[in-house]
Amino acid sequence: MLEIAVLGLLNESPMHGYELRKRLASLLGAFRAFSYGSLYPTLRRLQEAGWIDEEAPLEQTPAPSVGFAGRSKRGKRVYKLTAEGKEHFATLLAEVGPEAYDDEGFGTRLAFFAQTRSDIRLQILEGRRQRMTEQADGMRTSLARTRERMDRYTLQLQEHGLESADREVRWLSELIESERTARPPLG
Amino acid sequence: MLEIAVLGLLNESPMHGYELRKRLASLLGAFRAFSYGSLYPTLRRLQEAGWIDEEAPLEQTPAPSVGFAGRSKRGKRVYKLTAEGKEHFATLLAEVGPEAYDDEGFGTRLAFFAQTRSDIRLQILEGRRQRMTEQADGMRTSLARTRERMDRYTLQLQEHGLESADREVRWLSELIESERTARPPLG
DNA sequence: TTCGTCATGTAATGGGTTACATGATTAC
DNA sequence: GTAATCATGTAACCCATTACATGACGAA
Numbered sequence: 001m002l003e004i005a006v007l008g009l010l011n012e013s014p015m016h017g018y019e020l021r022k023r024l025a026s027l028l029g030a031f032r033a034f035s036y037g038s039l040y041p042t043l044r045r046l047q048e049a050g051w052i053d054e055e056a057p058l059e060q061t062p063a064p065s066v067g068f069a070g071r072s073k074r075g076k077r078v079y080k081l082t083a084e085g086k087e088h089f090a091t092l093l094a095e096v097g098p099e100a101y102d103d104e105g106f107g108t109r110l111a112f113f114a115q116t117r118s119d120i121r122l123q124i125l126e127g128r129r130q131r132m133t134e135q136a137d138g139m140r141t142s143l144a145r146t147r148e149r150m151d152r153y154t155l156q157l158q159e160h161g162l163e164s165a166d167r168e169v170r171w172l173s174e175l176i177e178s179e180r181t182a183r184p185p186l187g
Numbered sequence: 188m189l190e191i192a193v194l195g196l197l198n199e200s201p202m203h204g205y206e207l208r209k210r211l212a213s214l215l216g217a218f219r220a221f222s223y224g225s226l227y228p229t230l231r232r233l234q235e236a237g238w239i240d241e242e243a244p245l246e247q248t249p250a251p252s253v254g255f256a257g258r259s260k261r262g263k264r265v266y267k268l269t270a271e272g273k274e275h276f277a278t279l280l281a282e283v284g285p286e287a288y289d290d291e292g293f294g295t296r297l298a299f300f301a302q303t304r305s306d307i308r309l310q311i312l313e314g315r316r317q318r319m320t321e322q323a324d325g326m327r328t329s330l331a332r333t334r335e336r337m338d339r340y341t342l343q344l345q346e347h348g349l350e351s352a353d354r355e356v357r358w359l360s361e362l363i364e365s366e367r368t369a370r371p372p373l374g
Numbered sequence: 375t376t377c378g379t380c381a382t383g384t385a386a387t388g389g390g391t392t393a394c395a396t397g398a399t400t401a402c
Numbered sequence: 403g404t405a406a407t408c409a410t411g412t413a414a415c416c417c418a419t420t421a422c423a424t425g426a427c428g429a430a
Contacts, residue, residue, distance in 0.1 A: 001389080018409045026329050027341070029322075029348045038390050040411055075398080076409070113340035135216075142213050153300035154214070160358055161216045164351065171347055188417080205381050225418050227383055262426080263381070 001104055002034055002042045007051065007081065007089040008112040014055055014080035017043055027111055032104075043079060051085035054078065094120055101127045122179050129172040136165035188291055189221055189229045194238065194268065194276040195299040201242055201267035204230055214298055219291075230266060238272035241265065281307055288314045309366050316359040323352035 009015060009023050017039055025033040046052045055078040081089065093116045099105045106128050113121050139162045147155065196202060196210050204226055212220040233239045242265040268276065280303045286292045293315050300308050326349045334342065 016409075017411095026333075029326060029345065035391060036410075037392070037412080042389095044411095107344065110340055110344050114338035139216060146213075151301035153297055156358075156362060157294065157297050158216065160355075164354070167351070167354075168347075171343075175343060203381075204383095222419055223382075224384080224420070229417095231383095 001108060002038060003046065004089070004092050004108055005034075005111070006039075006042060006046060007085060007092070008108075008115065010052055010079055010081045011086065011089055011112075011115065014078050016076045016078045018076075020079075028107060032107075043077075046085070047079070051082060051088050052079045053082050053085075055080050089115075093117075096120060096123045096127065098127075100124045101131045118179065118182075122176065125172055125176045125179060129169055129176065132165050132169050132172065136162060136169060139165065188295060189225055190233065191276070191279050191295055192221075192298070193226075193229060193233060194272060194279070195295075195302065197239055197266055197268045198273065198276055198299075198302065201265050203263045203265045205263075207266075215294060219294075230264075233272070234266070236275075238269060238275050239266045240269050240272075242267050276302075280304075283307060283310045283314065285314075287311050288318045305366065305369075309363065312359055312363045312366060316356055316363065319352050319356050319359065323349060323356060326352065 005024055005028070006020060009020055009027070015023070017036070020043075021034060021036065021039055024039075043052070047054070093109070093112060100109050101124070106124070109116070109124055116124075139158060143155075143158055143162065150158070192211055192215070193207060196207055196214070202210070204223070207230075208221060208223065208226055211226075230239065234241070280296070280299060287296050288311070293311070296303070296311055303311075326345060330342075330345055330349065337345070
């Protein structure tokens with residue numbers, strides 16, 4: 001999750017960790033803000049895997065002290081995607097399994113839809129819609145079956161959840177529709 | 188989270204693990220279904236803490252083999268809340284900090300609102316509303332600032348998120364209102 | 375007798391968080 | 403010169419998941 005988000009942002013432009021975290025927070029909507037305690041280890045892991053790389057900073061100050069990679073002690077580390085990283089990111093975006101439909105995964109995929117193939121976009125939207133439809137139906141059934149036995153708070157909770165699920169289904173249907181008209185099927 | 192949910196359900200009636208999991212799934216809405224890999228260890232932990240206890244099953248079959256606590260080999264283990272467990276659960280429900288407002292925590296608290304003191308209910312609802320209001324405002328600001336630079340998918344994502352947040356705020360306001368009229372402040 | 379579902383459990387792992395620690399840079 | 407914010411990092415922990423393993427019981 002963090003991995004795909006980091007790769008996606010770095011695919012748009014090189015960035016350092018601190019900035020990455022801010023972009024992440026605003027992209028994924030204030031909630032889901034990832035702490036540094038997971039971000040920095042992830043950056044290291046991605047670098048070791050060869051998917052991202054540190055940009056050597058262009059030296060304005062004449063002589064950096066002995067430090068490796070051009071950094072004196074502990075300056076900004078600006079990361080960018082490598083060729084393999086771009087490839088890997090493309091592979092991740094092309095996955096259409098359940099991990100692309102669930103609550104955490106779907107938001108992240110959608111955030112990078114502009115970089116996703118249009119047939120994959122459609123598959124993900126339809127998968128998500130199916131999942132949300134099933135969830136809504138399950139809640140409807142359970143509500144119908146146990147409505148009388150529930151206290152008003154449980155009822156409110158379930159009804160709000162159901163309405164949210166229904167709203168999302170409608171929203172997805174609109175997205176699917178405009179996706180289809182924008183790129184009509186061959187023939 | 189699992190702890191409070193387990194205690195809450197067992198406070199309503201004694202139950203075994205398997206049943207607990209099904210009730211959990213329907214209570215928290217199909218999503219958030221907790222696997223056995225976390226449920227059973229939690230039950231053990233709660234039992235070791237003295238908050239829940241195994242009910243000795245009433246023997247219908249004449250002689251169980253040597254097993255301890257009345258179970259022959261591995262039968263159902265029906266758990267119930269102890270007195271300390273009830274006390275502990277009440278303490279958990281009375282917490283009004285951030286853990287009661289965030290996404291995971293709030294749903295669980297609301298599910299057991301019928302067992303929660305009405306002044307605490309009000310505090311939790313107001314805390315949640317404040318949090319969601321702040322979140323919505325943050326998203327509105329960020330949308331206003333970066334709307335032009337965003338692709339249509341990111342825009343859709345943010346707008347849907349904003350609408351959901353706004354809807355929840357309105358819903359919370361209704362709950363707060365009815366909570367207040369049902370139990371008007373002293374005087 | 376075999377299949378489905380009820381029922382309990384463990385081991386390995388994952389993906390994050392909190393709290394802590396450090397240092398550089400900017401604004402007042 | 404000092405406070406805020408930018409910036410990077412580590413260690414300990416937490417709460418869950420997946421995959422696996424076992425076994426009882428009822429219905430076809």
